[in-house]
Amino acid sequence: MSTDLFASRHIGIKESDLPTMLDVIGSNSVEELIAETIPEDIRLKKPLVLDNAMSEHEFLLHTNKLAAKNKIYKTYIGLGYHESITPSVIKRNILENPGWYTAYTPYQAEIAQGRLEALLNFQTMVCDLTAMELANASLLDESTAAAEAMTMLFDIRSREQKKNENTHFFVSEEVLPQTKALLKTRSEPLGIKLVIGDHQDFDFSEDFFGALLQYPGKYGQVSDYHSFVEKAKDKDIKVAVAADILSLTLLTPPGEMGVDVVVGTTQRFGIPLGYGGPHAAFFATKEAYKRNIPGRIIGVTKDTNGDFALRMALQTRE
Template sequence: ENPGWYTAYTPYQAEIAQGRLEALLNYQTMVTSLTQMEIANASLLDEGTAAAEAMTMLFGLRDKALKTRNAVKFFVDQQVLPQTLSVLTTRATPIGIILEVGPIDSFSYGDDYFGALLQYPGQEGIAIDGKPWAERCQAHGIMTVVAADLMALTLLTPPGNWGVDAVVGTSQRFGVPMGYGGPHAAFLATKEAYKRNIPGRIIGVTKDTDGNRALRMALQTREQHIKRDKATSNICTAQVLLSVMAGMYGVYHGPSGLKAIASLIHHKAQVLAESAAKAGIKVKHQAYFDTIWLEIPEHKVRPIAEQAGVNFYYTQQGVGIAVNETTSDSDVEEILAILGKALGVSMAQTEPNRAAIDGAIRRTSEFMQEEVFNTYHSETELMRYIKRLESKDLALNTSMISLGSCTMKLNAATEMIPLGWTLWADMHPFAPLDQVQGYQEMLE
């Protein structure tokens, strides 16, 4: 809502963009720390795009042995999110990549595969130890991608510890509304060795002519900026404002705050799982973060849930329930009341008596130890930090920007006001169509 941030030009001129560049560097640093990867870009469009970019990046990185054996298959964990699979399918077909979707434990590790993707945690909430999978892939020369939940990585073992080639995901849960699916800032973190192949932009630290610390866009792999045959991606749009928001969420809460939020989320999921199990409902997975999967029929639950104004996630395999930091104790009570009424059983909140995140999947390493994530923990401190960064930039609220670009087709401030409305911003992308008639009318 601050024009000092949303009307600034793409940071091609580092001299008038030091504030945004620092905010983006914070975002990259947060991502690399949580994933335990070596580098990360300054954002992509969404998780599906990031997964597809990782797939095509690894396809281009195939060595002579993989090309000789015509390795064109990419294995996708059946726990992948449906929107991610859709984008992967669209991007794979034109360049000759063959997607194979199935259970991760049935992967054959055949010579015709160049890469594989694991969702962590999976669509049904399951969190597995991916290290044996990653090591076996490496032994067969197969490159690996993990689509991970950033918030979950405050509690779960980071995929970087498994030696994977890339980690992708979205930063939506870091202070950005769902917005019926977007916009959200995605990320792609990978190995230092792949820095010339990563799509998008990387913000780097350098020195100015006086020898002082300065920031600039260190790498761009877009064909507009380098020789077309050297470009690794046609992705040129970063979600700068959204990644700034997510990065500031990390700055404000810091490692302790983020871990406290994640622990609260996980505890509510545990209460739901334990309460369901005590009432005789089968909980499909025993290791999870924020989503539980109940093996109960949709037709018994859905009418009662929707009558109460509650949406669950339904498939032929059962009912999925996901919670977040906005889920209250009264919400948990309401969910249990719905399940109890649907199944004709008595349900009460039950405190967990076992750990759902333990052993090899429990994170033991520290994260986000940099000063910036451990300084601005009051509203006043954060407000002043944001203002200091804003004052380093040139935007339309202070000056005309004498550059012409497709990025300058800005919306009027009055047009942006609805973005903050709760009924607009908080709509879940999987909400039934009859509940999103306003969105549908706009899209059509």
């Protein structure tokens, strides 16, 4: 294979390097290495039967023909999902602009400065709207973000709560059903006991280590949680709120009520429904919990030349 071809530079190994590599691992050939590595009973006995490769133009025609078979129906799903429109200026100048992204996954060190800047902007926006001190940039949807909040609050229980085996977690009946379903799945193996009920009737028992509220509620009602949070603090019960981030442009942000975690989805900021997700969740909390926050945090730093740069400041549990 010519070394001028794209494939030879990016796929496989150079012929000149092969003898040295085989010598280091103690094999006489690539075929011998495969035979030693892959059990014979799972190897194919004959070559794959593949159709002839399409040209790019043929492939685009083929995919367009397949896409034309889709039927578009109006959605009435509600409950945290919203029909949204992504402005063309965002599509063209950000989503389709290679200056903002790389071919690598966001988890690798080679992530572009442009993408890091977009993630930092995201974190800043979340902190501004929730009135929290810290936000991450790596969760998928509101339900999983709420489950991560429950897990984090479980992990940061006080020594006395762990000693007394305080394992109860209160979930408001106003929390979206898909979130409650995922909380049930995540809580069971951890030994967390979910208690679902009306937040106005919550007794703030010392058996509880945390609580989750919905803001606004699943039917759109807006509650003032100041009193709830104050009573919870008196009992060392941490409070998480699943919030509609667009509503926070008008409503009192949960951070001003003294809550410990705010989660939700940014789907309604322009991400299409996409058959249910993922929808760019947000997770905001206090500076004190930065070592327990799930995912990654993008931060500002200086490069080796002393110039402004962005980096993955914290990546604790990817």
